[in-house]
Structures are given as structure tokens and as C-alpha cells.
Amino acid sequence: MIGEIMLAARAFLNRTLTQDQEEVLTALCGEAMRTWEGRLREGLTPEDCRGAFVPACAWTALAGLAPALEAGAPAPRSFTAGDLSVSMGGSGGDWNRAVYRLKDRAEELMAGYTRDDGFFFWEVAG
Numbered sequence: 137m138i139g140e141i142m143l144a145a146r147a148f149l150n151r152t153l154t155q156d157q158e159e160v161l162t163a164l165c166g167e168a169m170r171t172w173e174g175r176l177r178e179g180l181t182p183e184d185c186r187g188a189f190v191p192a193c194a195w196t197a198l199a200g201l202a203p204a205l206e207a208g209a210p211a212p213r214s215f216t217a218g219d220l221s222v223s224m225g226g227s228g229g230d231w232n233r234a235v236y237r238l239k240d241r242a243e244e245l246m247a248g249y250t251r252d253d254g255f256f257f258w259e260v261a262g
Contacts, residue, residue, distance in 0.1 A: 137182055137183075137190070140190050141190055142162060142194075144190050144193075144194035145198055161201055164196075165193060165194065168193040168194075168196035168197045168200075175251060176249055177250060178251070184249075185248075188246055188249060192242040192245045192246045193242075195239070195242040196239065198238055199235045199238040203235065
């Protein structure tokens with residue numbers, strides 16, 4: 137499945153990477169895959185939610201790679217995937233918002249497949 141995730145990440149990025157950037161993207165895709173797989177609800181596999189899993193991993197990896205790409209090539213770029221369109225460029229604040237948006241969209245995409253590890257308080261009579 138790492139091949140599909142890499143293919144999706146390259147398609148969303150829509151630019152040529154150097155060999156070093158490609159190696160970093162491969163590592164980030166692998167880590168994103170392990171992270172999302174670890175968050176899946178009990179009994180689910182990545183195959184069960186492939187349609188959400190692959191783009192969520194790709195977006196997570198791109199969010200990790202994005203600051204390094206911006207530092208090396210500040211020209212405006214954009215990611216487009218389905219109804220998601222994120223334009224890159226401008227100030228560092230714009231870049232940071234775009235990275236967080238990719239992470240948020242990955243979270244939204246996987247919400248139905250992941251465990252709810254949220255923290256909550258339980259009222260105790262005392």
C-alpha cells in the first residue's frame with residue numbers, strides 16, 4: 137500500500153522532487169501509514185478503509201514535507217484533491233495554515249475509522 141500512498145502524495149504535490157526529497161517523502165509516507173494504522177478501530181485494517189486511508193496518509197506525509205519544500209522553493213504552489221484545494225505561497229502564516237488544513241482534512245477523512253482517544257471527565261459523586 138506504500139506505493140499507492142507515494143503515488144497519491146506525488147499526484148497531490150504536482151511537482152518534481154529531488155532524490156533527497158523523494159527519500160524524505162518515502163519515509164514520511166511510511167510513518168504516516170504506521171501512525172494511521174495504529175489509530176484504526178479494533179478489527180479494521182487499512183484495506184477496509186483504503187479509499188480514506190491512502191489520501192489521509194498522503195496528506196499527512198505532505199504536511200510533514202511542506203515546510204522543507206517552502207524553504208527550498210518559495211514560489212506559490214497548490215494541492216488539489218477532489219473538493220480540497222489548498223494554495224501554497226505567500227507568508228509563512230499562509231503556509232502554516234495550509235499545512236494544518238491538510239492535517240485537519242486527513243483527520244476528517246479518517247474520523248469514521250479511528251478510535252476515539254479523546255480525553256473526558258467523568259463526574260463522580262463525592
